[in-house]
Amino acid sequence: MKSSSQTAAPAVPAPPPTPMPAPFVSLVADPRRRVVVFVLLLTALFMATLDNQIVSTALPTIVGEFGELERFGWIGSAYLLASSAVMPLYGKLGDLFGRKYVIMAAVAIFTLGSLVCGLAVSMDTLIAARVLQALGGGGIMVSIFSINADLFEARERARYQSYASLALMASGAVGPVLGGTLSDLFGWRSIFLVNLPIGILVLAGLAFLLPYRKPHRRPKIDYAGAILLAGAVASVVLWADSAQIFGSLIATQSLAVIAFGLVCALGWIAVERRVAEPVVPLSLFSNRTINLLLVVSLVSGAIGIGSVNYVALFLQTTTGLTPTHAGLLFIAMTGGIAAGSLWAGRRISKSGLYKPFSVASTALGVVSLAFFSQMHAGTSVVLIAAVMLLHGISIGIGQQVPVLGVQNAASRDDVGAATGTVTLARMSGAAIAISIYGAIIGSGLSHLTNQIPGVADFQQLTPQMLAALPEASRAAVAEAYAGAFFPLFLTASGIVAIGLAAALMLKNVRLPVAGKGR
Secondary structure (H helix, E strand, C coil): CCCHHHHCCCCCCCCCCCCCCCCCCCCCCCHHHHHHHHHHHHHHHHHHHHHHHHCHHHHHHHHHHHCCHHHCHHHHHHHHHHHHHHHHHHHHHHHHHCHHHHHHHHHHHHHHHHHHHHCCCCHHHHHHHHHHHHHHHHHHHHHHHHHHHHHCCHHHHHHHHHHHHHHHHHHHHHHHHHHHHHHHHHCCCHHHHCHHHHHHHHHHHHHHHCCCCCCCCCCCCCHHHHHHHHHHHHHHHHHHCHHHHCCCCCCHHHHHHHHHHHHHHHHHHHHHCCCCCCCCCHHHHHCHHHHHHHHHHHHHHHHHCCCHHHHHHHHHHHCCCCHHHHHHHHHHHHHHHHHHHHHHHHHHHHHCECHHHHHHHHHHHHHHHHHHHCCCCCCCHHHHHHHHHHHHHHHHHHCCHHHHHHHHHCCHHHHHHHHHHHHHHHHHHHHHHHHHHHHHHHHHHHHHCCCECCECCHHHCCHHHHHHCCHHHHHHHHHHHHHHHHHHHHHHHHHHHHHHHHHHCCCCCECCCCCCCC
């Protein structure tokens, strides 16, 4: 009879313990110096985002000097196309070469582009200069959020990210007013040249105060992947704007843009599968949390950026408010964004949980946009302000969640690429949503041409022309726009509902505490 020791199963060696992530070490050890660097980054962010807003009110003056009215839309579209195309590339370059020189290069390119814009001698040179400016502006957007991940540990970053959200909001609020004022006082070129002293100040500050952290990897640039991804991204943005450029989203040229984008996308996937350092690692998309947060970011762009201009149009055409009164109502929205962003940043910093804020943000967005769909010419101004406040809060409390969540889910070596991807998703969501909203409004108003006395073309109806119409015609215009905006707001509410579904499927991850790794 064998002993028990002879019959016992051989012992299975215990698996090696999972290595703990390295504790977080800030790029800037001194807290005061860290805050100064953050303020410099906010200044660069404000400069880059303000420029896209500030141009809008100066466009009539620019067209008055150069003419070529049919091409003035490219002043904005060229910037959006170029900045979106380079966002993922900048994120990857920061991962490969370190973020200091990448952000400095972006600021330098943007500043140089601003100078060329201010010296433009024709519409062609201005559009080309806007492309150059955007090549820096897109890098500023991505690099700043990536550097925040090196400056602040995850929970502290939530609080500082809310300040960055305020800078974005402030640029949207101040831009149109500042653009008109500078253009009236000093000419339209001043709106670009004002960036020169700001850009030089930021460059000097970053050169002396931002340390250089060399990545522990050998840089290998994926040129083919970068070009193919840029082509795919530019195709999405160009197609979203093709209703204005080519006359229809399904025009022959628009379909050609889609086909080109699909070819670029398929080529990009094929390239990224075999290169050592892909621009956007495909492994990011194997992470369920990152995929869900990209959906949330798309929705965030569609509502937080894409819907703003249409809300302004809705207020002026449907409720009968003057541009001044409509602008004052936006104080309620921007105040809600500020309050929601600051409150959420502090709560996420304390609890470490970000899912509840994404769920609350999208749920409130569904409700606020459903309320918008029920407004008409007789709606009380107080009620309108309350709904805009609610809508602003819904945007604010969820604005920083996608960046925080993706940076926490990605590996530390891929933080830049992940940040570029989620920022691009937000911009793409805005571009696609704007095209959808425009198509809905155009379809709703297309059959009403010449049916209202005094209104020959709804697309050329300015607030001043609307105010000069007889009462009966103004009421008919308001009713027509209310009918067109009803499906728009329901569509927007449905888009946010998709984001809500994605937010509900997120794991309730808790951000790590300082000093305990990621």
